[in-house]
Amino acid sequence: MVASLFARLPIAMIGLAALLYVQREYGSYGPAGLVSAGTLVGVAAGSVVQGRLMDAFGATRPMLVVVAGYAGFVTVGCLTIEAHGPVPLLVLLALGIGVFEPQVGSASRAMWPRLLPAGPNRDAALAYEAISMEVFFILGPGIAGLLAVAPWAGTGLVAGAALMIAGSLVFVLNPTIREHRPRRGAGGRSVLGALASPGLRTVALAAFGFGAVVGFVEVAVPASATAAGHGAAGGLLLSLSSVSSVAFGLVYGVRPWPRAMRLRLPALLAGFAALVALLSVPAGLVGLAVALLVAGCLITPQSTAHSAAVELVAPAGTATEAFGWIVTAVTLGLAGGQSISGQLTAAHGPRPAFLLAAGVGLVLAGLLWLLRGTIGAGHPATRADSPVEPQIPAGV
Template identity: 50%
Template sequence: MSVTLSDYRAAVSAPGATVPVLASAVGRLPVAMFSLATLLYVQRASGSFAVAGAVSAGTLIGVAVGSVGQGRVMDRRGPTRVLVVAAALFALFALALVAAVETGAGLPWIVLAALLTGAAMPAMPGASRALWARLVPAGPRREAAYGYEAISLEVFFVLGPGLAALLAAAPWPGTGTAVAVVAAVVGAVGFALSGAARADRGAPAERRSSLLGALGTPGMRSVALAGLGFGVVVGAVEVGVPAFTAGTGSPALGGLLLSAWSVTSVLVGVFYGMRPWPRALHVRMPVLVAAFGALVLVMWAAGAVGSLALLVVVMVVAGGLITPQTTGHSLLVEAVAPPGAAAEAFGWVVTAITVGAAAGQSVAGVVVDAAGAPAAFVVGGVAGIALGALLWARRRTLEA
């Protein structure tokens, strides 16, 4: 199915979409900003990257758990009450986190506060994605809406980290964390109180034999596998690129290249939706995951010969496969998720990507210390190809 620019315009201007679109734009800024802003805040306050890393990990674990839990309740009750309660708890736990950092509390208490804060972060991506099924009809316009979701997330993955780094230099290093909290609360409450969100009252829960809920179906396990592969590759690259540029004497270049990576993803994502390949979605996802890994493996070859220019070229090409994958995740959720479980299902995708990114970063970090910066791309490349092959073997589970 192909989409046009008019489909994108029709989707975001659909009746009832204006307020949710604007509110979700504000509310999703912290998705890529809060964890980094808090890491920089804790590092400056404690003087330790080890402490900051532990707190950041606690935040990410909390987000991974909270996105599934909030999504499950949204499917049953609708997004309004869930997001309002989550926003209130998020503000409360964030305040506790700041108090723990400022008073020099022990590391276990700070990590616990970070874990609770992450779990309470309003699950805006899942809520926003689920609402499109009510706002636009199935077909090109809905696919364009999911494409918009993926593209807008990428935009904030460019803006969020840069804003976090900028605000970390403020007189109070917690400024970035405070801005992220305010944006999350304002965006979530604005989205929750919109007419479209209040009209969504959820659906009665279906009996399911698995405690995993939406993940209990083979198709959703395959979608989660696709998200896991995507996350591992991205996580490895996020370690390998800064490590490689630092080795060339230009440490600041790493962040710039990662931002350019996301920009490429946004630009290519719009036009890829007009001519998606392969056409069949259940075939497309394994191909995209494996191709993503293969291109990152080529980045290893470029790094191994010491060519920064070649590495940048290949990295830009690889970046073009980011948005097609994240858009595909939304389309697959619609195709294979159990009825009435869209928000929870997308929460599992977010969890899979988060876990994959954390694993990719962790393994790549160890490999870089042992074998040099280019080895990080081997981690991402091999994992992407292997998980793409596994997904290919399970491709029939991705058919509607």
Template identity: 60%
Template sequence: MNVTQHAPGSRITGWYPRTTIGILVRVSTSTSLADYRAALTTPGARTPVVTSLLGRLPIAMIGMALLLYVQRESSSFAIAGAVSAAELIGVAMGSVAQGRIVDRVGPSKPLYITSVLFTASVVATLAAIELEASTSLVVAGAFAMGLLQPNIGSASRALWGHLLPAGRVREAAFSYEAISLEVFFILGPGLAGLLVAMPWAGTGVVVGSACMVLGSVGFASTRAARTQRPDPSEHVGAMLGAIAAPAMRTVALAALGFGVVIGFIEVAVPAAAVDAGQPTMGGLLMSLASVSSVAVGVVYGVHPWPRPMHLRLPALLLGFAGLVALLAIPTTLLGLALMLLVAGCLITPQSTAHSVAVEFAAPPGTAAEAFGWVVTSVTLGSAIGQSTSGQLVELSGPPTAFLVAGAAGAALAAVLHLRRNTLLRSQTDLTLASS
């Protein structure tokens, strides 16, 4: 029987033997601390890891800093939410395009070019805000910032596929990417909240942008990035690329739902701080969710549940949506802080699951583009959530935004559950092809 013809992302219908189901459960393997150590000490990985850390540090800082900066200048969460949403939509569109280019030419040239263009867009946007230009012009500038933002996250993740063979150590590397990202979600909003209180409220945008550019250029200059040579035989010629695979669309849907819920929180939490008379606490409150996220994420990576990925994605999104809806209950910032610690427990498990799911859901040769679709889905969902949350906060207050966030997340989790078999088929394809 010829089984190698089944590529990840293709469709296999029919009955799955009991032995195959047993293998499928093991596809979503757990990782140990030794696997993390092995990944990070891989020859050629040290410098890319360090520069990637600097470049990804402001990934949650720039958007929050821009939102707080615009809100400070305009005194409107609706305008700030629209500007921040435009930046996220730009990131969503740019991530896929940049990821596809990285899959074809490697990461160095795209990162060099986007770093220059991104710097110019930041300068233009800050000038528009300072000169009190029209909202539409500021929104356009924010969109350009997002579109041209160096996609170092996808490039960094894709590099592991070239440095490590498939298996537990590579999964540990992907888990490290997700966990380190959550560390930046701890530091980013907190730094943004502190820097917006500086004499010039745009300081956070400048600091975050500078870190991203320096890290991206440094990563692009490493030997591992410069010598990365994609295999032309693995390029996907279809116009849709990685997203043409049904399983990849399911992973993107999971990331979209996650982003929608996060987007609601990112506006509603700072708004709750403003309502309580503590506007500088908004970023720090957001950081609390990431504190528990990282702590639980490390443990969850060792003992994931549910273990089968096709069940894990909808279960995690549904649980997260329920916990976010409960944020509507607290009437004090202390109560909200405690509930954010609880809700944050399901952030890193989701981002780690998305990263691991891409491994078997994406067609060969589309690693950077596929992760770009995850980034796109999260940021597009976050843009939808932020924009909607901004309107709800102004009309009805933060509790309403939290409740709607929970309802939206639950609805998308239900759709995800209906599509679970696409992931099951893709895992079967990968298992058969590697047997």
């Protein structure tokens, strides 16, 4: 768990560090934005491939190859940036960095069903996973921003990559991970893998909707701060939603609601969309800050629900890949939301972006309600991936 913390801390740091590095070397946000987009696309593709390999061979062997590839792409990427190489080459290297970014988060979430029986302890573990990610998204951009003023512009990228590589290696070489022998189930024989499950497609839709709404907000909030004449406050405002997300997530992890997962997914997305609509009401930044604190309360509950729902719907032997699909869905939602929000905000200001974010969330929540029957009550992934007798020390 400690190793996974170090491996995942740079997740929210790498993209911003790379963007700032390219911007300082090339003097423009144009190439920097393309590099950032290439990294996102790579992560969306690589998370699924890595998950499928880890389900087939365990985490250790595939992750060692992934870490080596990641180190190679980061090294070549830095050398290309220093040489002011062509932008298309930079985008291809960014794509490779994203594909080979170690998906320790998926492996870590898939680990808990093997270690803990179904019940409050496992629910708490999944809540911890979601809350820890929120903490990383609070700390990561701040660390990247601090390192961006270092004498060498690439300090943030290299430091984040080194931390991720070291944490990933310690994680996958730990006996708890190394000794796990996966058992492939029927789901692994499908070309679609874990996505062959209708229930997982429903959970991925929920994750996509969540990512899309957040993507709208991540562009519209800084735009609101800039319009108010306080552009530097944009990042601080976004952090407020993460703070309330962590605080409320601690409470929600103990008593999640609604209890039935088939109802929880649409209810949480609809509630989040409704709260995001409130962001269009305040005229000043103080009011926007309060609204962000309120809206942030439903961020971690959704992440926790996505992780818990995967256990119900993932085909046997595909738990890690299933979590990879959730990462992909959220990433694609973020990319889509940010793209549309950027265009809408530039043309009409941030308020319509908040309202469209709410509308998208409510529409997708309605689709989740219609598809709620695909979320069953069984635990196929848990039965396949857990030992018959969980190896838990007495008293834990």
